[in-house]
Amino acid sequence: MDLGQLEVFCAVADELHFGRAAERLHLAQPYLSRTVRALETDLGAPLFERTTRRVELTPAGQALLEPATAMLRMAARARAEVEAAQRGDSGRVRLSFAGPSSQTMVARLARAVRERHRRIELAVRPGRYGPIAVRELLEHTTDLAIARFEHPPLGVRSRAVGRERVVLVAPSDHPAANAESVSLAELREAPFVTLPEAFGSAVRAMFVASCHAAGFSPEIVQTAPDTWTCVALVAAGVGLHLTTDSALEQLTLDGMRVVQLADPLPAMYVYLLWRDEDADPALERVLELSTEALPTVT
Numbered sequence: 001m002d003l004g005q006l007e008v009f010c011a012v013a014d015e016l017h018f019g020r021a022a023e024r025l026h027l028a029q030p031y032l033s034r035t036v037r038a039l040e041t042d043l044g045a046p047l048f049e050r051t052t053r054r055v056e057l058t059p060a061g062q063a064l065l066e067p068a069t070a071m072l073r074m075a076a077r078a079r080a081e082v083e084a085a086q087r088g089d090s091g092r093v094r095l096s097f098a099g100p101s102s103q104t105m106v107a108r109l110a111r112a113v114r115e116r117h118r119r120i121e122l123a124v125r126p127g128r129y130g131p132i133a134v135r136e137l138l139e140h141t142t143d144l145a146i147a148r149f150e151h152p153p154l155g156v157r158s159r160a161v162g163r164e165r166v167v168l169v170a171p172s173d174h175p176a177a178n179a180e181s182v183s184l185a186e187l188r189e190a191p192f193v194t195l196p197e198a199f200g201s202a203v204r205a206m207f208v209a210s211c212h213a214a215g216f217s218p219e220i221v222q223t224a225p226d227t228w229t230c231v232a233l234v235a236a237g238v239g240l241h242l243t244t245d246s247a248l249e250q251l252t253l254d255g256m257r258v259v260q261l262a263d264p265l266p267a268m269y270v271y272l273l274w275r276d277e278d279a280d281p282a283l284e285r286v287l288e289l290s291t292e293a294l295p296t297v298t
Contacts, residue, residue: 003075005039006068008032009047013065016055090119091282096128096136097146098201099226101247105146105161105270105294112293113286120282127226131200137275143283145273148202148244150266153273161294162270164244166203168259171237177257184214184263191221191239193230206265207242214263231256244268269297 047061133145
């Protein structure tokens with residue numbers, strides 16, 4: 001029993017006439033009749049009662065009609081799904097990003113995908129910072145990433161989609177909170193809250209390197225897994241925190257102040273990253289949409 005036989009059977013069952021079924025399927029009637037006989041032989045039961053005046057389903061034919069129709073419907077759906085995936089109209093694209101600093105960009109891209117390609121699933125994977133995002137791309141455990149670097153990372157394709165400033169977050173009662181700006185050298189004795197070093201955050205790495213260039217090592221009193229928690233610890237008076245201005249746009253800053261750096265750190269660029277020569281059609285569609293949702297910056 002194959003799909004071709006079931007298609008012939010369903011056409012005859014619908015028309016109850018071998019000639020009309022043959023015309024409908026664009027088949028020669030003798031071939032259609034042989035197909036029905038072969039199916040009957042395979043199943044070991046007659047499917048139609050044939051007379052010179054009429055064709056009717058036997059009890060066995062009636063029993064076959066519903067599952068045969070369902071099988072043909074499933075086969076048609078499977079074919080449509082394969083064709084859609086081949087065109088890039090459906091599929092799954094795994095997008096990694098860090099945290100609140102990327103929320104607006106993730107939302108803009110997700111909205112564009114939903115509006116233009118509803119059958120593409122954009123599976124988001126937060127908590128991935130620069131080097132980790134690149135590694136997961138190269139290991140094929142993710143397909144697309146939004147990550148921050150001073151310069152385009154090696155080994156993957158990239159496009160700059162944001163340019164950000166690094167700023168200081170301080171508790172409202174901290175001496176630095178009332179300053180128009182503050183230099184890193186003035187903070188050599190201050191406690192800091194940062195992301196863990198193992199996360200590979202480009203902002204954290206830039207902060208530590210800049211402190212060393214200013215002649216001191218920062219006193220990191222606590223680490224936290226994301227910017228939300230870091231800022232909460234700042235509000236609790238645990239320490240100061242350096243992050244990007246875009247990250248703070250997504251957060252409530254009650255009990256805190258954002259302070260500019262008198263000796264600004266280099267600009268931090270946000271990159272959209274993907275593997276070189278990735279042939280996934282769904283990813284190609286998302287990348288096409290990204291040029292509108294996340295325009296290139298210089």
